Structure formats: C-alpha cells, structure tokens
Amino acid sequence: MLKGNCVIAQSGGPTAVINNSLAGAIEAAYRGEAIGEIYGARNGIMGILAENFIDLRRQDAATIQGLRFTPGAALGSCRYQLKKKEDYDKLLAVFRKFDIRYFFYIGGNDSMDTAHKVNQLAQEEGYELRVIGIPKTVDNDLPLTDHCPGYGSAAKYLAAIVLEMGMDIKSIVTSTKVAIVEAMGRNTGWLAAATALARRAPGEAPHLIYLPEVAFDLQAFLTDVEKAYHQYGTVLVVVSEGLVDKNGNYIFNDAATVDVFGHQRLGGLGQFLLNKIEAELKIKGRFILPATSQRSAMHLASRTDAEEAYNVGRVAVEEALRGASGHMVAIKRLEGEEYRCTYELVELDKVANQEKKVPRAWINAAGNDVTTDFINYARPLIQGEVNVPYHNGLPAYVNLAQ
Amino acid sequence: MLKGNCVIAQSGGPTAVINNSLAGAIEAAYRGEAIGEIYGARNGIMGILAENFIDLRRQDAATIQGLRFTPGAALGSCRYQLKKKEDYDKLLAVFRKFDIRYFFYIGGNDSMDTAHKVNQLAQEEGYELRVIGIPKTVDNDLPLTDHCPGYGSAAKYLAAIVLEMGMDIKSIVTSTKVAIVEAMGRNTGWLAAATALARRAPGEAPHLIYLPEVAFDLQAFLTDVEKAYHQYGTVLVVVSEGLVDKNGNYIFNDAATVDVFGHQRLGGLGQFLLNKIEAELKIKGRFILPATSQRSAMHLASRTDAEEAYNVGRVAVEEALRGASGHMVAIKRLEGEEYRCTYELVELDKVANQEKKVPRAWINAAGNDVTTDFINYARPLIQGEVNVPYHNGLPAYVNLAQ
Known part of the structure; x- marks a missing residue:
C-alpha cells in the first residue's frame, strides 16, 4: 500500500458534469486508507506549480453532493501546457514537498498528454507516484473510450x-x-x-x-x-x-x-x-x-452522463489505490440490446494527443446528415434527467470552500 | 347570450408558453355553451383570410394537455399586418361565412392593433363580434399589464x-x-x-x-x-x-x-x-x-409564467362569453409581500402600438446595471419549474391534429 497525499486537478474547457468526476474522485479518496491529505489544485496544473491548493477534506457533505449538480470547473481549470523541463521539475518538486503520491487529472487530449509526461518523469526520477487521467470533454474526441463524460x-x-x-x-x-x-x-x-x-x-x-x-x-x-x-x-x-x-x-x-x-x-x-x-x-x-x-447547461444534463462522469472519477482513485498508474479510465460499452457500460484502464500514451473523429460510415453519402448507426450510438448517452435543486427560480449551484 | 362559432389565432414570435394560452382558451371555449365550432386559424390572421382552419373540437385531451408543455405556435403564427381595406373586408366576410362571433388573438403589440381594428370594423358594419386580445411576448413590452406571458x-x-x-x-x-x-x-x-x-x-x-x-x-x-x-x-x-x-x-x-x-x-x-x-x-x-x-426553451419554463399564460387565455374566453369585446386581458399584480396577481380587461386601443420600456429608475445611474426595484419586480416571474414530460431523453412535445 502506497501511503501519501493526493492531488486532484481539472483542466481545459469545463463540462456540465466535470464536477461529478471531482465528486467521484473525492468520495473514493475519502474511503482510501492509504490517502492522507486530499488537495484540490486551483486552476489545473498551474495550481500545482504555484502550490495553490484547496483542502478537499474540509468541504462539508452538502458541498460535495452539490458538486454533482454544479457546472464549471469547481477547482478552477486552465489551458496550460507544460513544455519546459523546469515546469516538470517544479511539478515533481511540489509532489515531493507535499508528499503527493496520487495525481488525478480530469481533462481532455492535452491533459492526458501532460499526465502521461508527469508519470514518465516520476518513473525516470524514481519517485513513486500514481497518475490516472479522468476523461472529460464535450467534444467526445478521446480515443479508446466509447465516449467521453460531458458529451x-x-x-x-x-x-x-x-x-x-x-x-x-x-x-x-x-x-x-x-x-x-x-x-x-x-x-x-x-x-x-x-x-x-x-x-x-x-x-x-x-x-x-x-x-x-x-x-x-x-x-x-x-x-x-x-x-x-x-x-x-x-x-x-x-x-x-x-x-x-x-x-x-x-x-x-x-x-x-x-x-x-x-x-x-x-x-x-x-x-x-x-x-x-x-x-x-x-x-x-x-x-x-x-x-x-x-458545455455548462447542467440544468439539462443527461443523468446517464452525470453518473458515468461520477464513476470515472471514482474508478480512477480506486484503481490507483490498487496500484495502477499511467492510465486513463475509459468507458467500455457492453454488447446487447440494452445500453450498459463498464470501466477499464487504457494507457495514457495511447490517448495523449490523439483525436477520435466521427466515423465516415456514420455520416451519409452526401455529407449533410448522420446515419442510423450514429443515432444508435448517441441515443443512450442522453437518457435520463438530473434533478437539479432550484432556489428562488434558478438552479442552486455550489462553490467549494477556499 | 351571443351564440356562434369562435376562432383562435396566434401571431408574432412564439414564446415557450404561447400554447398554454391556446390551451386555456380552448378549454374555456369547451365549457362555453354559446360557442359552437372552435376553429384554430393556421398561421395567424393569414389563416382566417385563407379560410385555413383546424378543428379544435376534435383534438384529444392528451394533445390539449400536451400544449401546456409545447413551445412554438401550435396553430402556426405569422407577421402579417392588415393594411388594405380589402383585407379587413375579407376578414369580416369570412367571419360572416363561418358564423364566427368570437375572435381571440394571441399576440403582441402589432396583433393588439389588428384586433382593435377588427373590433372597430365589426361595430361599424353592425356585425356582432366579440374580440379579445390575449397578450404574449418575451419582450415584455405591452403597456397596461404588469408583465406579459412568455417573459x-x-x-x-x-x-x-x-x-x-x-x-x-x-x-x-x-x-x-x-x-x-x-x-x-x-x-x-x-x-x-x-x-x-x-x-x-x-x-x-x-x-x-x-x-x-x-x-x-x-x-x-x-x-x-x-x-x-x-x-x-x-x-x-x-x-x-x-x-x-x-x-x-x-x-x-x-x-x-x-x-x-x-x-x-x-x-x-x-x-x-x-x-x-x-x-x-x-x-x-x-x-x-x-x-x-x-423564446422556445419550454424545457426551462417558469411555472408561474406557464400558469399565467394559461389563465389569460381562459379569462379571455370567459370575459367574451360575459359580453366583453375590444379588450386585452391584462395581469394586475396585487399589493403585499407575497406575489399574487389577478386578471383584468384593458382597452385594446390603449395597448395597440404602445411600448412599455424598463423605467429609468430601475436602471443604475451609470446605465450598466439594474436596481433592486427591477429585481423585486422580475424575481417572482421566474418562480417554479414546469415538469415537462420526457421521451427518449428529450422533451415530449405535441403537434395538433390537422
């Protein structure tokens, strides 16, 4: 059992359900005996570099529950690509300083690339670190997963x-x-x-x-x-x-x-x-x-999507606690008439910087409509409504305590 | 008791709840013993000129109920201003031909002007006709009503x-x-x-x-x-x-x-x-x-608004049956801490072509925000959610039988 602290960060454009993944990861981390502190990095990777953390252990239960109904990236997000060697060295130095042994990065293509490189660097430097990517993107363009939470x-x-x-x-x-x-x-x-x-x-x-x-x-x-x-x-x-x-x-x-x-x-x-x-x-x-x-209309989110977003966050932490690293949690659709899915790990370097396009066979010959195959693929993903709580006529969204 | 047929038409840009007004008018007309046929004019006043009617007595109860959850103008709407004398003469000829004695026009400023002129003409020609305007506009710019259904x-x-x-x-x-x-x-x-x-x-x-x-x-x-x-x-x-x-x-x-x-x-x-x-x-x-x-987001309609939209339609028919003509149904806000409103009749010619603006006193001095008075005015109007039925992941909207 690898004991240590954990950090969770959100990256790229938010989705309506990106905080479901955060809630799933937090609640799984609460249950993980190996995990000490649970840090939330402010504004993605930039928050780690700046040692700008939120204490996710001191959020009350109502706030964590509220994340499941709140759009926008509750931790803050960024579009910042680590490029320089100094950035990576700094990141590892922060991990060492805060004894961070678990790093969960909720993001899209670019973020999976970052997570992959961090995982590689930690291995090279002999620093024991578990890195798991948690997929999110309304663009639905990550490979090796049936679809992406948020889509x-x-x-x-x-x-x-x-x-x-x-x-x-x-x-x-x-x-x-x-x-x-x-x-x-x-x-x-x-x-x-x-x-x-x-x-x-x-x-x-x-x-x-x-x-x-x-x-x-x-x-x-x-x-x-x-x-x-x-x-x-x-x-x-x-x-x-x-x-x-x-x-x-x-x-x-x-x-x-x-x-x-x-x-x-x-x-x-x-x-x-x-x-x-x-x-x-x-x-x-x-x-x-x-x-x-x-990407922010939580008021009309898909319940299927919200639940899956929660689960990819939860599974990421559970798998890291079991020893996995260098992976992204993917959604696998099971065979059969009724829509069902399971979760599996795919290697980060196979996801990083790849883009999954709509198959040409799912677009009609004239290129101005989609086919029934696309409809059959997409229809299950929008099923179910989320009972967002309302206050004074508008959705009651939450903020994390700083 | 003026016996005869009735026609209902919708005009101008639709609102999310314009069909609530239609449902309210139809259900009140069902209860009106004086009313024979209930015609729905296709595409507003153009449908009357073209004698293009839907039989609103042969819609099933589920469809009428479904109107309360359906955006767009279910009868069809138009932006067509009667200008020529021939248009008005034709209109009256159609009313005579179909023995139409009740005319309900759901619309905004321009439509109230049309309704006013039709009422005037019928009087001049000695044709007994009851004309009531039913307000709708997301713009909220009709005078003499606290606010407009749809807003x-x-x-x-x-x-x-x-x-x-x-x-x-x-x-x-x-x-x-x-x-x-x-x-x-x-x-x-x-x-x-x-x-x-x-x-x-x-x-x-x-x-x-x-x-x-x-x-x-x-x-x-x-x-x-x-x-x-x-x-x-x-x-x-x-x-x-x-x-x-x-x-x-x-x-x-x-x-x-x-x-x-x-x-x-x-x-x-x-x-x-x-x-x-x-x-x-x-x-x-x-x-x-x-x-x-x-103007079409029925999926997030205000329950307060939907109910008021239904009621202005209902009251229009009830008041016409009591003998009113040449009026629009207005919403009157009652005094008191709690938001309550009632319905009253205002004269069409006082509404026609008038525009109610946001009072300057409800806008801050810098002209870049509103004041608390505006908030207090608007807040009650967005209260409550409408439980739109869903089918296969999307709102289940209805169409009228042709």
Whole structure:
C-alpha cells in the first residue's frame, strides 16, 4: 500500500458534469486508507506549480453532493501546457514537498498528454507516484473510450434547444426561413451530429448537418439549403464550428487569434454561411451561437452522463489505490440490446494527443446528415434527467470552500 | 347570450408558453355553451383570410394537455399586418361565412392593433363580434399589464444560462476573458435586465448589463469593460440587441434588412462590440447568441409564467362569453409581500402600438446595471419549474391534429 497525499486537478474547457468526476474522485479518496491529505489544485496544473491548493477534506457533505449538480470547473481549470523541463521539475518538486503520491487529472487530449509526461518523469526520477487521467470533454474526441463524460449532457442540451428552435421556426410564417446553429467541436463533429437526435420524424429539424469529418463545399451547401427550403419551407441547419474545405483549411478562419496550444479560435462560421445564403439564394435567415452554454447547461444534463462522469472519477482513485498508474479510465460499452457500460484502464500514451473523429460510415453519402448507426450510438448517452435543486427560480449551484 | 362559432389565432414570435394560452382558451371555449365550432386559424390572421382552419373540437385531451408543455405556435403564427381595406373586408366576410362571433388573438403589440381594428370594423358594419386580445411576448413590452406571458420563461432560461456560462468562464484561466451575451429585445431591455437575477453575490456574472433604454456610449462601455476586467479577471457582459446611441440610432445596424413591419432586423451587435473590445482593449473574448432559444426553451419554463399564460387565455374566453369585446386581458399584480396577481380587461386601443420600456429608475445611474426595484419586480416571474414530460431523453412535445 502506497501511503501519501493526493492531488486532484481539472483542466481545459469545463463540462456540465466535470464536477461529478471531482465528486467521484473525492468520495473514493475519502474511503482510501492509504490517502492522507486530499488537495484540490486551483486552476489545473498551474495550481500545482504555484502550490495553490484547496483542502478537499474540509468541504462539508452538502458541498460535495452539490458538486454533482454544479457546472464549471469547481477547482478552477486552465489551458496550460507544460513544455519546459523546469515546469516538470517544479511539478515533481511540489509532489515531493507535499508528499503527493496520487495525481488525478480530469481533462481532455492535452491533459492526458501532460499526465502521461508527469508519470514518465516520476518513473525516470524514481519517485513513486500514481497518475490516472479522468476523461472529460464535450467534444467526445478521446480515443479508446466509447465516449467521453460531458458529451452526453452537451448533446442532450443542444439537441433539446434544436428541437425547440425547430418548432419555433416551423411555426411562424415570416421572412426568416433559415436558421443556422453553430455547434462546438474544433476538429470533430460529435456535438453537431447529436442534434439529429432532435428529429422525431422525417422533415423535422435539423434538416441539414455538416461535420468537419467531411470536406465542406460551399456550392454543394448552398444547393442543399435551397433544396431543403423548397421542400420544407423553413430550414434549420447545424454546422460544426470547425468545418474545413478539401484542403483541410477552415471555411471561416479568424486567423489572427490562436489559443495557447496554437489551436485556431473559431466562431463566426455560422454568420459567414448565413451571409452567403442571404447573398446567393436571397433567403433570409437567423444565426444562433449557443457557445459555452453547450458545455455548462447542467440544468439539462443527461443523468446517464452525470453518473458515468461520477464513476470515472471514482474508478480512477480506486484503481490507483490498487496500484495502477499511467492510465486513463475509459468507458467500455457492453454488447446487447440494452445500453450498459463498464470501466477499464487504457494507457495514457495511447490517448495523449490523439483525436477520435466521427466515423465516415456514420455520416451519409452526401455529407449533410448522420446515419442510423450514429443515432444508435448517441441515443443512450442522453437518457435520463438530473434533478437539479432550484432556489428562488434558478438552479442552486455550489462553490467549494477556499 | 351571443351564440356562434369562435376562432383562435396566434401571431408574432412564439414564446415557450404561447400554447398554454391556446390551451386555456380552448378549454374555456369547451365549457362555453354559446360557442359552437372552435376553429384554430393556421398561421395567424393569414389563416382566417385563407379560410385555413383546424378543428379544435376534435383534438384529444392528451394533445390539449400536451400544449401546456409545447413551445412554438401550435396553430402556426405569422407577421402579417392588415393594411388594405380589402383585407379587413375579407376578414369580416369570412367571419360572416363561418358564423364566427368570437375572435381571440394571441399576440403582441402589432396583433393588439389588428384586433382593435377588427373590433372597430365589426361595430361599424353592425356585425356582432366579440374580440379579445390575449397578450404574449418575451419582450415584455405591452403597456397596461404588469408583465406579459412568455417573459417569465424567457427570463428564467436566459438568467439560468448566464448563471451557468458565468460559472464556466470564471472557472477557466484561459485567453478568453470576456463573454458577450446578446439578449433579445428590439426596443426594450426587459430580457437583458432579467439576467441580473443570475447574480447571487456581488462580483458574480453578469458584471455589466446594457439596455436600449439608456443611450449607449462606446467609449464608456469600453471603460466599463476594462475596469470590470481588472476588478474580476473575467467579465460577462449582457447587451440588448437593440442598443441605440444618444441620437436613437442603432449601434449595430444591419440596415439592408427590415421585416414586414419595417422593423430593422438586429443581431450581430454582440460580435461588433467584442471586436471593439479585442481591438481597443486587447482583451480576448467570446460571443454568445442564444437567439430564438430564448423564446422556445419550454424545457426551462417558469411555472408561474406557464400558469399565467394559461389563465389569460381562459379569462379571455370567459370575459367574451360575459359580453366583453375590444379588450386585452391584462395581469394586475396585487399589493403585499407575497406575489399574487389577478386578471383584468384593458382597452385594446390603449395597448395597440404602445411600448412599455424598463423605467429609468430601475436602471443604475451609470446605465450598466439594474436596481433592486427591477429585481423585486422580475424575481417572482421566474418562480417554479414546469415538469415537462420526457421521451427518449428529450422533451415530449405535441403537434395538433390537422
């Protein structure tokens, strides 16, 4: 039994259920006899470097329970990629100083890369450390896991508002005939694809869905929109923010701005495409940009997703206590009619910096919709509602004690 | 007792609870012995002109109940202003042909004007007709009513996602420091103002709120944002889509496009202001445009609002059966600590084409926030949740039988 303290950190863009993973990890750590102090690092890896910790043992039970209903990263998060040797050395020095023997990192692709490197370094330096990655991303783009905690809730919310906005636009005879909804998803179309779940019958919204997995052709797009307009009268189009042309270049590219990882910042694609529709087809439309509401809408989270997010946090700690290190907790879907899943460990270096795209076979030939296989994959992930407590008309969310 | 048939129509932009008003009117009409056929006009007044009716007596009880949980205008709606004498004459001819003696029009300012004119014409022509307007608008801008059905639900949803997005942006240390949320509201700031309900403690989002009731000054805005950025680290700003400068000109004006009433189509203001912030202050931000999700988010409707929407529909029919005509049903807030309201009739011609703005006294001196008086006004309107039924992970919405 490796005795020592533990640190938990959250990284990257939050999800509605990222704090479920935190709650699962904390409650499993409470039960772990080998674990002394339970530190929460403020703002991801930056909090470890700065020795900026929250004492997770002194949170009351109501707050830990409240995490299961609270969006945003309760510990604080960051987008900070360890690059310099000094950063890694500092990290290990902090682990030694605080006798940290367990490190749990809740994050996406970049964070799994960080966790992998920390694990490697500790081995090289002969410092006994258990490192487990806890997956989270609304983008659903981590490999080796059936899906990612956070995706189901974002998918459920986005599909629900597309259903509602589809009923709205269909119901009013007005000059607005086209609505373009821009979904999150830098390089993968999982979220845009999920809006197909809103379609209860043929001809209902969304009428067209475009993913970055298929090269986008502006002329084909305009032809699709015009055809759908003549067929249905009103058209609701969903586009993934990261659509690219056949050469892999972004269709709309605010090239001046890149984030700290060098990823291009997107947004505005939907308005760009709407302008094209209005100019070329003379059909008036409306642009909808749900943006970060997609990753923070705990009020319409998927119960399935919330429970799985809790479980990947719990399993991470349980497996570390059993001796695992250098792994990420993955979700494995079991065979059978009814949706069931289990949890398994996959190696961090096989996850790090990899991206899982929507399979081409799950997108129709025209590249403007998804197939039944995608629907069958995604439908179970949005099942069930979370009974968020309300206070004074709004969700009652919690903050951790500092 | 005036015996005859009745017609109900919906007009203008839908709200989450517009079908509650329809359900209230239908169920009251079922109880009205004087009422024969109950017609639903397809797409507002256009459906009457085209004699395009749905038989509301042959809807099953489950469908009528389902209307109470269904967004979008179930009858279909329109933005069509009767202007020509022929339109009015045709309308009256249809009423005569179908022996329609009761006309209920669910709508906003423009629709109350139409209802008023129809009532006048019938009187002039000696055709006995009872006309009652049923208010609905997320804009909350109808006069002579404490508030408008539809507003409370839009306010609740918008405040909830601002709360959630505020927790999201606050929790991640990243390059994105400013979020601009553009709220609906062409000439009034009621919806933008409602996001203040999300602020549970000083310093929480939204940090700045701008309404069209106060002349917008770009330099003062940039100063406000910079100050809030230094004070809070991240800033969530809410702007009403229809902000105007001291001369009454729109700050951002897509002048090429006007709707059928000659109203300028807005949208894009938030992106325009974000570009200014990035260029002038060198602070990076993100734009959020919830657009029509604000008026269709039945999944997070206010129970108070849904019940009031039902009641204005019910009262309209009951009052018409008692002999009223030429009126709109208004909501009157009763004195006292606890929120209670009653319903009363106000004259259509006093409502038609009038706009109620947020009182200047409910906006702070700097013009970038609301006061406690506004909070006390708006808070009761978002109370209570609606238990929307779910099917397969998404809200189970209904359609009327054609």
